[in-house]
């Protein structure tokens with residue numbers, strides 16, 4: 001019975017020292033998508049101007065068996081009051097009742113904190129988790145597609161596409177470079193402004209909240225980000241596009257963190273040119289495959305991924321429940 005299992009669980013506040021354990025839990029649950037302990041620790045150590053986060057380690061007796069997290073935008077910046085509940089349990093302890101016993105107290109806590117709509121996600125090939133979520137009264141909301149690009153099988157095609165894109169950019173006066181090559185002291189502010197504009201164009205149900213400039217500085221300092229692998233496009237003084245692969249320092253698959261172009265320049269091949277630079281560089285670094293993810297309603301990026309040779313892998317389903 002769920003109640004019996006719930007009584008066996010205790011929760012203690014988690015700190016950044018617990019991030020490596022949380023990364024181990026997620027890696028055990030999805031060995032095909034390992035989580036990096038170094039990156040996770042970094043992110044667990046960072047503040048956030050507009051988001052509130054609490055994290056717990058789930059204990060059965062004295063034994064840590066999982067972790068959980070509630071995060072939500074500050075209510076003053078997102079009056080709709082969506083809250084996300086995350087986390088998981090080690091496979092040895094991961095039954096439907098146990099997952100339910102993890103979710104129930106987190107739901108109570110989020111509601112007590114003022115949440116009006118709860119969000120939980122599951123990988124689309126994870127029937128145990130999605131069954132648990134549906135059983136708790138959630139309904140399916142959005143589908144996040146995931147893709148993988150085989151850099152060995154597609155090498156020649158990708159390098160040819162990169163050469164073609166470079167030529168097109170040169171003709172159009174668009175300069176492609178990395179952050180490391182850029183000398184503009186305002187470049188991070190420009191990347192932030194561009195990302196805020198493009199961020200509003202990503203299909204979403206949960207309203208996007210603003211991000212502070214500081215969060216871009218934190219991102220460029222993250223262990224998975226390298227300034228000489230952070231690609232931007234410039235027209236004159238303006239930053240008009242960016243595309244970035246994250247390289248997990250300890251374990252995990254190299255993946256796109258963010259691709260965006262300014263509204264004024266869309267449809268000119270700039271996003272393709274930037275993504276090509278990131279994968280050509282990954283090929284040169286000896287990476288054998290990269291991943292990317294995007295909302296299933298984001299037509300331009302779906303088209304780009306398809307035409308670059310990405311193939312779909314199981315994605316993620318977001319579920320919502322009004323309280």
Ligand SMILES: CC(C)(COP(=O)(O)OP(=O)(O)OC[C@H]1O[C@@H](n2cnc3c(N)ncnc32)[C@H](O)[C@@H]1OP(=O)(O)O)[C@@H](O)C(=O)NCCC(=O)NCCS
Pocket residue numbers: 198199201202203258259260261262265266267268269270271272273293294298299300301303304307
């Ligand atoms: C997605 C995004 C980066 C594309 O930028 P872009 O500079 O317009 O991209 P490109 O010009 O290189 O390529 C766009 C491709 O999508 C195609 N496209 C545009 N709108 C489309 C639509 N509604 N349906 C299908 N294809 C579409 C274009 O024809 C072009 O394909 P082509 O090269 O075969 O002609 C840009 O729209 C953006 O910043 N969106 C908001 C941020 C975002 O969603 N980022 C990705 C989320 S992870």
